[in-house]
Amino acid sequence: MIKKINLNIVGLVFFALILIGAYQFLPLLLPQTDETVLPDPGCNLQQQTCTVTLSDGTKVALTMGTQPVPMITPFIVSVKADGFVPKRLEVDFTGVDMNMGLNRPTLVLQTDGAYSTEASLPVCISGQMDWLVTLFVERGRLRTAIPFRLTSVGH
Numbered sequence: 001m002i003k004k005i006n007l008n009i010v011g012l013v014f015f016a017l018i019l020i021g022a023y024q025f026l027p028l029l030l031p032q033t034d035e036t037v038l039p040d041p042g043c044n045l046q047q048q049t050c051t052v053t054l055s056d057g058t059k060v061a062l063t064m065g066t067q068p069v070p071m072i073t074p075f076i077v078s079v080k081a082d083g084f085v086p087k088r089l090e091v092d093f094t095g096v097d098m099n100m101g102l103n104r105p106t107l108v109l110q111t112d113g114a115y116s117t118e119a120s121l122p123v124c125i126s127g128q129m130d131w132l133v134t135l136f137v138e139r140g141r142l143r144t145a146i147p148f149r150l151t152s153v154g155h
Contacts, residue, residue, distance in 0.1 A: 069152050
């Protein structure tokens, strides 16, 4: 009887630990946002910097350091914030038609005032890949998602 109670307690503790772990890591897989701001649909990250005006009138400009964006080869992602100091900036690369794994680097403040990180896109066997590039901007308690579309072509 005591062994059965001990096994039940161990099972409950193990289940509680799984729930706590899931609660802690769920935001990594499914980030919560307070608002979504759509970029100008005519802006092409493969050719230019895309600037977006946020709900409070401040702006962010997203630039891919290599244009067009290469597959496999690392490139720099850069963001300039105008009118605010971001609490956190992340850029998420999600394959539109194919799961390519978690690829969400955090951008770091540089000496020139821009935020940047190095990123790379995995190669796709078809040679072309459609991506949803989401910039997550935290300012104060507000978390904004800005989704861009990008098509990369292998060489």
